[in-house]
Amino acid sequence: MHDAVASDPMAHDHDACIAAAIDRVEARCRVAGLQLTPVRRRVLEILLEEHRALGAYGILDRLRAEGLGSQPPVAYRALDFLMKHGFVHRIETLNAFVACTTGANAAPEDPHMPAFLICRACRRVIETTVPTARGRLETAAEGAGFAIEHAVREAEGVCATCRRAS
């Protein structure tokens, strides 16, 4: 099951990567007084295991197999919690979710503006961080008197690994 990942040039030590991410999230929950309950924690782990976007029903299937909830609201509520606190992001173009892979969940006081590169070949989602400073979209909005509250930046294409493979 992990072979595909292990043979991938982009592979890394998944277990350590996941453990570190979970540790960061746990630390933030302790500090902020948030409850990282079993369901919430497991949903985060599932998303960390995949480095791909997973749909709510894909997550739900896994939870069901583990006896952690069987109805859609279970998954959506956990995702709402994780997104609210920046541990997970929603990918609008896929109606799916990915774990936050920047260190930003360790430094919430410097909010990052995430952007996503979605590979249509391997379905992997690369999260990049762009500076919070004003870019072209913000400039255009300012000119129109529009107050941006939330911005979505997603790009579909082919990642470096898949380009080399073809």
Next chain:
Amino acid sequence: MHDAVASDPMAHDHDACIAAAIDRVEARCRVAGLQLTPVRRRVLEILLEEHRALGAYGILDRLRAEGLGSQPPVAYRALDFLMKHGFVHRIETLNAFVACTTGANAAPEDPHMPAFLICRACRRVIETTVPTARGRLETAAEGAGFAIEHAVREAEGVCATCRRAS
């Protein structure tokens, strides 16, 4: 039915605006040998009448009332055609559709990179055009060896009109 629009500060001559847009699209279809069939034309008109994003099922309801089709594929096929040729854009964050309001559908040889400002108060969608030149997302992608094929830029917030109103 048009009162709400007519009393709006952002109102303009809708009929002329729609007619001009339809004319541009018709011209491009003639040149490119595309069939702007009754259903496709009507879907475009419906989207031009609203200056808002409309869901596929909202469009379908209108078509149904006019006897132009009653099943989802009718609406989705027309939207696919209109999007494929740049006459309509999909708003990913709303799972909805808007007519293209830039003049770009008259000048396809200079493809625009549309960005959308979505007002959460009045639901109006403002389409702005950003230069095709490389911005921060493109720079980040290049650095990662990622080849962008399609980018989504959408921002939710409050438009100038609604800000003044509150």
Next chain:
DNA sequence: GCTCCCAATGTAATGTTATCACATGAGTTA
């Protein structure tokens, strides 16, 4: 101890968005 409250979860039902599969019709070409 207790009750009250609140946050999280369990669960059924439903709502919304999108696609598939296959049949039909209209026009073009051979």
Next chain:
DNA sequence: TAACTCATGTGATAACATTACATTGGGAGC
């Protein structure tokens, strides 16, 4: 006419998301 293509008609189903209400379990205050 036959073969083909493009658009449409239609029923069924898949995929994504929310509502509403019941239940549980752990503090806070008495």
